[in-house]
Amino acid sequence: MTKMSVINIVLHVALTIAIIMVLLPALKTGSDGYHGAKVVDVKKTETLELESNLASTEDETIQKEQTPLELESMTQDTVVESKGEEVALTELTSIESTSMAADSGTSPENEDESALYSVVDSNKLDAHSYAGFKLYRNWCARCHGTYGQGMVGPNLADSLKVISEKEFFNVVENGKSGTIGSMPAWKKNVKVMAGRDQLYAYLMARSDGAIGVVKPQKQ
Numbered sequence: 001m002t003k004m005s006v007i008n009i010v011l012h013v014a015l016t017i018a019i020i021m022v023l024l025p026a027l028k029t030g031s032d033g034y035h036g037a038k039v040v041d042v043k044k045t046e047t048l049e050l051e052s053n054l055a056s057t058e059d060e061t062i063q064k065e066q067t068p069l070e071l072e073s074m075t076q077d078t079v080v081e082s083k084g085e086e087v088a089l090t091e092l093t094s095i096e097s098t099s100m101a102a103d104s105g106t107s108p109e110n111e112d113e114s115a116l117y118s119v120v121d122s123n124k125l126d127a128h129s130y131a132g133f134k135l136y137r138n139w140c141a142r143c144h145g146t147y148g149q150g151m152v153g154p155n156l157a158d159s160l161k162v163i164s165e166k167e168f169f170n171v172v173e174n175g176k177s178g179t180i181g182s183m184p185a186w187k188k189n190v191k192v193m194a195g196r197d198q199l200y201a202y203l204m205a206r207s208d209g210a211i212g213v214v215k216p217q218k219q
Helices: 003-029 042-104 108-116 127-139 165-174 190-194 196-207
Strands: none
Touching: 042 190, 108 196, 127 190, 127 196, 165 190, 165 196
């Protein structure tokens, strides 16, 4: 064997070893030639994504279910507050009405009646209607009787049960002709015209039976 043949054999062996060294890592990692590549499990990935989407959907459903409850709670709170304000306003109005009635010496139950007159112990009149009694005593009693029971003139206690306040004032001012006599007109009498409201209050107390058959006194 010649020296040239030995050299060729050595070169072929070295080349073969070099090729094996180059190809060996590729053979170990798979046919694609990339070291460290990982095989992706497509089905497992899709399953994980589906589970994640389902979890997200459940969270949204829970949030949607909770929202009406929160709105209902807020609505109930608002209703309670509104009712509380309404009750407070009603109580305040009641307190103000009671206070006003106390200041005027009246109560809500007899406010209309007490606004016209007030009688205590069947003969004690408030200042307004007592002033009416004095007018009646000075200008009316001579014809209509000490207690309004009637004499020459008619029974005023009975008359005021059927005539209105306006009609009463008209007769006092302009007079009236009757079967027995005539009621004089008092429109020129300053005292009578100025106190006709007081006179009406006193006679209404008589008409209602609030005053006994006694001389009235002032409260």
